[in-house]
Amino acid sequence: MSCAMLLQCRHSCKKGNRLLRMLATSYSSFVKDKAYINGSWVAAANGNTFSVINPANEELIGTVPDMGIQETQSAIDAAHVAFDTWRKTTAKERSAILKKWFSLIESNKTSLAELLTKEQGKSMADSIAEVTYGASFFEWFSEEAKRVYGEIMPPSTADRRLLIMKQPIGVAGIITPWNFPIAMITRKLGAALAVGCTAVIKPAEDTPLSALAICQLGEEAGLPAGVVNVITTSSKNTSDVGKLLCESPRVATISFTGSTKVGKILLSQSASTVKRVSLELGGNxxxxxxxxxxxxxxxxxxxxxxxxxxxxxxxxxxxxxxxxxxxxxxxxxxxxxxxxxxxxxxxxxxxxxxxxxxxxxxxxxxxxxxxxxxxxxxxxxxxxxxxxxxxxxxxxxxxxxxxxxxxxxxxxxxxxxxxxxxxxxxxxxxxxxxxxxxxxxxxxxxxxxxxxxxxxxxxxxxxxxxxxxxxxxAEVSFGGVKQSGLGREGGKFGVDEYLEMKYICMGGI
Missing domain, CATH: 3.40.309.10 (Aldehyde Dehydrogenase; Chain A, domain 2)
Incomplete structure (x- = not known):
C-alpha cells in the first residue's frame, strides 16, 4: 500500500472512529462458527472447537471448529476435484469473480475492519488500511488473469513449431499468519485463483474469523464449490494439518507466510513430493x-x-x-x-x-x-x-x-x-x-x-x-533473499508461483 493511501486511511479513521463503529453494526454477521469445505459450512467431525479471543480485553469473540487430518483431507479432495473444472474456466470468467469479490470486500470494509481489530488487536486505522490493501490484490489479479501469456520460438528446422504454454499447477496449500489475516490470504489466493488453481487455506489459530469472513464474501461473489476451502485448527492440530498439506500428492504447491523456523519445517516436509514452495519468512x-x-x-x-x-x-x-x-x-x-x-x-x-x-x-x-x-x-x-x-x-x-x-x-x-x-x-x-x-x-x-x-x-x-x-x-513483487524466503508475491510475477511451463514441439508441419 502506498504511503498516501495509508495516511489517508489513518486520517479518516482518526476523524471518525466512533462514526465508523456506528456504521459497522453488521460485523457480527461475519462471525462464523463453522469452517468451509466444498461449498458448505461444516463443523469438525468430532465436534471440537476452540475460542477466538480479543487480545485487547480477553473477551470471547467466537468459537470455530478445531479440525484435524480428516477434515483437511476432505478439503484437499474437494479442491482436487474442483480443479479439474476451475482450470478449464476462461480467464474472463475467473476475472469476473475476483472483481465482484473485490467489490464486496470494499463495500463491507468497515465491518471487516472492526472484526479484524477485535480478532487481531490492531487499530481501526490499521485495519481499514489492511482491508483496503487486501482487496487490492483481488482487483490486481482479476486483471492479471487475462495476461498469462505463452511464447512461440523460431525452430531450427522448417518442419517443426516450438511453443511454450503456461498452465495452472493444481491445488495450492495456503498457510497464513495472524498479523495480516486478510491481506496475506488475498495476496496468495488472488494469484492462485486468477490462473486456475484451487486452494486449501489454513489461517492462523489466533485469527481464523477474518479468513472465514473473506470466504463468505467469495461465496457471494459466485465462487464454485471446492475451489476455496478453509480449515480452522488450534495450535494442537496445526503441525499435523501443515504436514498433511506438505506431504499430500494432491497438493501441488505450498505458500506460507510466517517464521523462518516454521518455513524450514514446511520446506523439508514438502521435499517428499518435490512440491513447489513459496515462502515469505522473517526479516530483520x-x-x-x-x-x-x-x-x-x-x-x-x-x-x-x-x-x-x-x-x-x-x-x-x-x-x-x-x-x-x-x-x-x-x-x-x-x-x-x-x-x-x-x-x-x-x-x-x-x-x-x-x-x-x-x-x-x-x-x-x-x-x-x-x-x-x-x-x-x-x-x-x-x-x-x-x-x-x-x-x-x-x-x-x-x-x-x-x-x-x-x-x-x-x-x-x-x-x-x-x-x-x-x-x-x-x-x-x-x-x-x-x-x-x-x-x-x-x-x-x-x-x-x-x-x-x-x-x-x-x-x-x-x-x-x-x-x-x-x-x-499490489502492483509490486513482495519477497526476500537469504533465509527470508523463496519466490515472490504480488505484482505481475505473483502468478508465476502457481503456473507450470509446458514446452510443445509440433513436428511434421
Missing part, C-alpha cells in the same frame, strides 16, 4: 539514516515503519542505524514523536493507534529483548516496560547505546520497540545492515543521489525503501 529490517537525510522525513518514516500494527510486521524497521553526525538530533526527534503521537489502547477506541500484541507470550518475548539490551548497556529513552492496560500490551519503547551483540539486533523484535545504533561511515552501515542471515526489507534515508544508488544496490534484501518506509503495494 535495517533502517539507515545518513547525515544527508531530511531528518523530519526520516522520523516520519520511522514512526510509520516501526509502529504500524504495534511493530508486528515482517517488514517493519527492526534495527535503526543512524550516522554519528546526526545521531543526537534524530534520537531527540524520534523520542518526541513517540511520546506525542502514539496512543496505546483498545484498537476500537477513538484516537488509539497502538493496540495490544497478539498474546502474552509475544509481550514476554519483547520484554526479554529490552531486558537483555539494558543489561548489556543500552539506555531506555522512552518506555521499556509492560503496559498496565493489560497483559498483552507493551509500551512504545526507544533504546539507545545499542550494540551489535544485543539480542534485539540479532533477532526480529516483532513489537513496538525501536533500537538505535550509531555508525560513522557508509561502508560500516552496509556491513551492519547485511550482517544477518535474513533479508526481507531494508530502508534508508539520504539526499545524496550517488549514495541512494549505491546503498540500494548493496543492501542484501528483497525490497528497498529509499526515502520511503511504506513500500507494499
Amino acid at each position: 529490517a535495517p533502517f539507515i539514516v545518513f547525515d544527508s537525510a531530511n531528518i523530519d522525513k526520516a522520523v516520519t518514516g520511522a514512526m510509520a515503519c516501526k509502529f504500524r500494527c504495534a511493530g508486528q510486521t515482517c517488514i517493519c524497521a527492526n534495527r535503526f542505524l543512524v550516522q554519528d553526525v546526526i545521531y543526537d538530533e534524530f534520537v531527540k526527534r524520534l523520542a518526541e514523536a513517540i511520546k506525542n503521537q502514539l496512543v496505546v489502547g483498545n484498537g476500537l477506541d477513538e484516537g488509539v493507534n497502538i493496540g495490544p500484541l497478539i498474546n502474552e507470550a509475544a509481550v514476554n518475548k519483547v520484554d526479554d529483548f529490552v531486558t537483555d539490551a539494558v543489561k548489556k548497556g543500552a539506555t531506555k529513552i522512552v518506555g521499556g516496560n509492560k503496559n498496565s492496560l493489560g497483559k498483552n500490551f507493551y509500551e512504545p519503547t526507544l533504546l539507545v547505546n545499542v550494540t551489535t551483540d544485543m539480542e534485539c539486533m540479532k533477532d526480529e523484535i516483532f513489537g513496538p520497540v525501536a533500537v538505535i545504533i550509531k555508525f560513522k561511515t557508509e561502508a560500516e552501515a552496509i556491513k551492519i545492515a547485511n550482517s544477518t542471515d535474513v533479508g526481507l526489507a531494508g530502508y534508508f534515508y539520504s539526499q545524496d543521489l550517488g549514495q541512494v544508488w549505491r546503498v540500494a544496490e548493496e543492501l542484501q534484501v528483497g525490497m528497498v525503501g529509499a526515502n520511503e518506509s511504506l513500500l507494499s503495494a
Whole structure:
C-alpha cells in the first residue's frame, strides 16, 4: 500500500472512529462458527472447537471448529476435484469473480475492519488500511488473469513449431499468519485463483474469523464449490494439518507466510513430493539514516515503519542505524514523536493507534529483548516496560547505546520497540545492515543521489525503501533473499508461483 493511501486511511479513521463503529453494526454477521469445505459450512467431525479471543480485553469473540487430518483431507479432495473444472474456466470468467469479490470486500470494509481489530488487536486505522490493501490484490489479479501469456520460438528446422504454454499447477496449500489475516490470504489466493488453481487455506489459530469472513464474501461473489476451502485448527492440530498439506500428492504447491523456523519445517516436509514452495519468512529490517537525510522525513518514516500494527510486521524497521553526525538530533526527534503521537489502547477506541500484541507470550518475548539490551548497556529513552492496560500490551519503547551483540539486533523484535545504533561511515552501515542471515526489507534515508544508488544496490534484501518506509503495494513483487524466503508475491510475477511451463514441439508441419 502506498504511503498516501495509508495516511489517508489513518486520517479518516482518526476523524471518525466512533462514526465508523456506528456504521459497522453488521460485523457480527461475519462471525462464523463453522469452517468451509466444498461449498458448505461444516463443523469438525468430532465436534471440537476452540475460542477466538480479543487480545485487547480477553473477551470471547467466537468459537470455530478445531479440525484435524480428516477434515483437511476432505478439503484437499474437494479442491482436487474442483480443479479439474476451475482450470478449464476462461480467464474472463475467473476475472469476473475476483472483481465482484473485490467489490464486496470494499463495500463491507468497515465491518471487516472492526472484526479484524477485535480478532487481531490492531487499530481501526490499521485495519481499514489492511482491508483496503487486501482487496487490492483481488482487483490486481482479476486483471492479471487475462495476461498469462505463452511464447512461440523460431525452430531450427522448417518442419517443426516450438511453443511454450503456461498452465495452472493444481491445488495450492495456503498457510497464513495472524498479523495480516486478510491481506496475506488475498495476496496468495488472488494469484492462485486468477490462473486456475484451487486452494486449501489454513489461517492462523489466533485469527481464523477474518479468513472465514473473506470466504463468505467469495461465496457471494459466485465462487464454485471446492475451489476455496478453509480449515480452522488450534495450535494442537496445526503441525499435523501443515504436514498433511506438505506431504499430500494432491497438493501441488505450498505458500506460507510466517517464521523462518516454521518455513524450514514446511520446506523439508514438502521435499517428499518435490512440491513447489513459496515462502515469505522473517526479516530483520535495517533502517539507515545518513547525515544527508531530511531528518523530519526520516522520523516520519520511522514512526510509520516501526509502529504500524504495534511493530508486528515482517517488514517493519527492526534495527535503526543512524550516522554519528546526526545521531543526537534524530534520537531527540524520534523520542518526541513517540511520546506525542502514539496512543496505546483498545484498537476500537477513538484516537488509539497502538493496540495490544497478539498474546502474552509475544509481550514476554519483547520484554526479554529490552531486558537483555539494558543489561548489556543500552539506555531506555522512552518506555521499556509492560503496559498496565493489560497483559498483552507493551509500551512504545526507544533504546539507545545499542550494540551489535544485543539480542534485539540479532533477532526480529516483532513489537513496538525501536533500537538505535550509531555508525560513522557508509561502508560500516552496509556491513551492519547485511550482517544477518535474513533479508526481507531494508530502508534508508539520504539526499545524496550517488549514495541512494549505491546503498540500494548493496543492501542484501528483497525490497528497498529509499526515502520511503511504506513500500507494499499490489502492483509490486513482495519477497526476500537469504533465509527470508523463496519466490515472490504480488505484482505481475505473483502468478508465476502457481503456473507450470509446458514446452510443445509440433513436428511434421
